[in-house]
Amino acid sequence: MEVMARAKYVRRAPRKARLVADQVRGLRVSEALAQLEFSPKHAARDVAKAIKSAAANAEHNHNLERDELWLVQILVDEGPTIKRIRPVSRGMAHQYFHRTCHITAIVEDRPEVAPARPARRRAAARRASSPEATEAPPAADETNAEEATVGASASPATEGES
Numbered sequence: 001m002e003v004m005a006r007a008k009y010v011r012r013a014p015r016k017a018r019l020v021a022d023q024v025r026g027l028r029v030s031e032a033l034a035q036l037e038f039s040p041k042h043a044a045r046d047v048a049k050a051i052k053s054a055a056a057n058a059e060h061n062h063n064l065e066r067d068e069l070w071l072v073q074i075l076v077d078e079g080p081t082i083k084r085i086r087p088v089s090r091g092m093a094h095q096y097f098h099r100t101c102h103i104t105a106i107v108e109d110r111p112e113v114a115p116a117r118p119a120r121r122r123a124a125a126r127r128a129s130s131p132e133a134t135e136a137p138p139a140a141d142e143t144n145a146e147e148a149t150v151g152a153s154a155s156p157a158t159e160g161e162s
Contacts, residue, residue, distance in 0.1 A: 004104060013101070017076045018076045020041050073142070081100065
Protein backbone atom coordinates (compact mmCIF):
# COMPACT_ATOMS: atom_id res chain seq x y z
CA MET A 1 0.00 0.00 0.00
CA GLU A 2 1.34 3.41 -0.94
CA VAL A 3 1.29 6.18 1.66
CA MET A 4 2.04 9.82 0.88
CA ALA A 5 3.21 12.89 2.79
CA ARG A 6 3.70 16.38 1.42
CA ALA A 7 5.80 19.22 2.85
CA LYS A 8 4.52 22.43 1.27
CA TYR A 9 6.05 25.90 1.02
CA VAL A 10 9.52 24.76 2.08
CA ARG A 11 11.90 27.74 1.90
CA ARG A 12 14.47 25.93 -0.21
CA ALA A 13 15.16 26.21 -3.93
CA PRO A 14 13.65 23.22 -5.74
CA ARG A 15 16.80 22.72 -7.78
CA LYS A 16 18.84 22.20 -4.62
CA ALA A 17 16.24 19.93 -3.03
CA ARG A 18 16.09 17.76 -6.16
CA LEU A 19 19.81 17.02 -5.88
CA VAL A 20 19.22 15.50 -2.46
CA ALA A 21 15.98 13.73 -3.42
CA ASP A 22 17.66 11.97 -6.35
CA GLN A 23 20.21 10.40 -4.01
CA VAL A 24 17.65 8.57 -1.89
CA ARG A 25 14.95 7.66 -4.40
CA GLY A 26 14.23 3.90 -4.38
CA LEU A 27 15.99 3.12 -1.09
CA ARG A 28 14.59 1.68 2.11
CA VAL A 29 13.25 4.36 4.43
CA SER A 30 15.82 3.53 7.12
CA GLU A 31 18.70 3.64 4.60
CA ALA A 32 17.45 6.89 3.09
CA LEU A 33 17.21 8.58 6.49
CA ALA A 34 20.70 7.36 7.43
CA GLN A 35 22.11 8.74 4.20
CA LEU A 36 20.36 12.07 4.64
CA GLU A 37 21.58 12.39 8.22
CA PHE A 38 25.18 12.56 7.06
CA SER A 39 24.60 14.58 3.89
CA PRO A 40 26.34 17.99 3.86
CA LYS A 41 23.47 19.57 1.88
CA HIS A 42 21.07 21.83 3.78
CA ALA A 43 18.11 20.49 1.81
CA ALA A 44 18.70 17.03 3.33
CA ARG A 45 16.95 18.13 6.51
CA ASP A 46 13.81 19.16 4.60
CA VAL A 47 13.73 15.98 2.50
CA ALA A 48 14.25 13.83 5.60
CA LYS A 49 11.36 15.57 7.31
CA ALA A 50 9.00 14.66 4.45
CA ILE A 51 10.20 11.04 4.44
CA LYS A 52 9.76 10.74 8.22
CA SER A 53 6.26 12.13 7.90
CA ALA A 54 5.32 9.59 5.20
CA ALA A 55 6.72 6.75 7.32
CA ALA A 56 4.80 7.97 10.37
CA ASN A 57 1.60 8.17 8.31
CA ALA A 58 2.12 4.57 7.18
CA GLU A 59 2.72 3.36 10.73
CA HIS A 60 -0.10 5.26 12.39
CA ASN A 61 -2.84 5.28 9.77
CA HIS A 62 -2.27 1.93 8.04
CA ASN A 63 -0.48 -0.16 10.71
CA LEU A 64 2.51 -0.88 8.48
CA GLU A 65 5.94 -1.88 9.78
CA ARG A 66 8.60 0.81 9.44
CA ASP A 67 11.28 -1.80 8.66
CA GLU A 68 9.39 -2.92 5.54
CA LEU A 69 8.88 0.55 4.04
CA TRP A 70 10.58 1.59 0.80
CA LEU A 71 10.78 5.07 -0.66
CA VAL A 72 9.01 4.50 -3.97
CA GLN A 73 8.86 8.06 -5.21
CA ILE A 74 9.98 11.48 -4.06
CA LEU A 75 8.95 14.57 -5.98
CA VAL A 76 10.18 18.13 -5.59
CA ASP A 77 7.84 20.61 -7.25
CA GLU A 78 8.28 24.34 -7.50
CA GLY A 79 6.26 26.44 -5.08
CA PRO A 80 5.46 30.12 -5.17
CA THR A 81 8.40 32.49 -5.44
CA ILE A 82 8.61 35.29 -2.90
CA LYS A 83 9.89 38.47 -4.55
CA ARG A 84 11.80 41.09 -2.58
CA ILE A 85 13.47 44.39 -3.48
CA ARG A 86 16.87 45.59 -2.30
CA PRO A 87 17.77 49.28 -2.68
CA VAL A 88 21.08 49.94 -4.39
CA SER A 89 23.05 53.03 -5.36
CA ARG A 90 21.78 55.90 -7.50
CA GLY A 91 18.18 55.45 -6.34
CA MET A 92 17.72 52.11 -8.06
CA ALA A 93 16.44 48.81 -6.71
CA HIS A 94 17.34 45.21 -7.52
CA GLN A 95 14.83 42.43 -7.24
CA TYR A 96 15.77 39.13 -5.63
CA PHE A 97 13.79 35.94 -5.14
CA HIS A 98 13.17 33.49 -2.32
CA ARG A 99 12.21 30.28 -4.06
CA THR A 100 10.04 27.67 -2.32
CA CYS A 101 9.24 24.06 -3.11
CA HIS A 102 6.74 21.32 -2.31
CA ILE A 103 8.31 17.95 -1.39
CA THR A 104 6.14 14.86 -1.85
CA ALA A 105 7.34 11.52 -0.43
CA ILE A 106 5.56 8.25 -1.28
CA VAL A 107 6.45 5.10 0.67
CA GLU A 108 5.29 1.55 0.07
CA ASP A 109 5.44 -1.60 2.16
CA ARG A 110 7.39 -4.52 0.76
CA PRO A 111 7.76 -7.57 2.97
CA GLU A 112 11.32 -8.79 3.49
CA VAL A 113 12.05 -11.38 0.83
CA ALA A 114 15.42 -13.01 0.34
CA PRO A 115 16.74 -11.62 -2.94
CA ALA A 116 17.33 -14.21 -5.63
CA ARG A 117 20.80 -13.66 -6.99
CA PRO A 118 21.46 -14.28 -10.66
CA ALA A 119 23.89 -17.04 -11.58
CA ARG A 120 27.45 -15.81 -11.49
CA ARG A 121 29.82 -16.26 -14.37
CA ARG A 122 32.55 -17.41 -12.06
CA ALA A 123 30.55 -20.56 -11.31
CA ALA A 124 31.39 -21.86 -14.79
CA ALA A 125 35.08 -21.26 -14.12
CA ARG A 126 34.82 -23.15 -10.84
CA ARG A 127 33.18 -26.09 -12.59
CA ALA A 128 35.97 -26.10 -15.17
CA SER A 129 38.61 -26.32 -12.46
CA SER A 130 36.95 -29.35 -10.79
CA PRO A 131 38.48 -32.83 -11.47
CA GLU A 132 35.40 -34.00 -13.41
CA ALA A 133 35.68 -31.10 -15.84
CA THR A 134 39.39 -31.69 -16.49
CA GLU A 135 38.75 -35.28 -17.59
CA ALA A 136 36.16 -34.33 -20.22
CA PRO A 137 38.35 -32.25 -22.60
CA PRO A 138 41.00 -34.96 -23.27
CA ALA A 139 38.24 -37.38 -24.29
CA ALA A 140 36.94 -34.79 -26.73
CA ASP A 141 40.45 -34.31 -28.15
CA GLU A 142 40.79 -38.06 -28.76
CA THR A 143 37.57 -38.16 -30.78
CA ASN A 144 38.73 -35.14 -32.79
CA ALA A 145 42.03 -36.90 -33.50
CA GLU A 146 40.20 -40.03 -34.72
CA GLU A 147 37.93 -37.94 -36.96
CA ALA A 148 40.96 -36.18 -38.40
CA THR A 149 42.65 -39.45 -39.31
CA VAL A 150 39.45 -40.90 -40.80
CA GLY A 151 38.81 -37.68 -42.70
CA ALA A 152 42.33 -37.64 -44.10
CA SER A 153 42.12 -41.19 -45.47
CA ALA A 154 38.70 -40.68 -47.06
CA SER A 155 39.22 -37.16 -48.34
CA PRO A 156 38.61 -36.76 -52.10
CA ALA A 157 41.77 -34.71 -52.59
CA THR A 158 44.02 -37.58 -51.51
CA GLU A 159 42.12 -40.12 -53.62
CA GLY A 160 42.40 -38.03 -56.79
CA GLU A 161 46.16 -37.55 -56.42
CA SER A 162 46.94 -41.28 -55.94
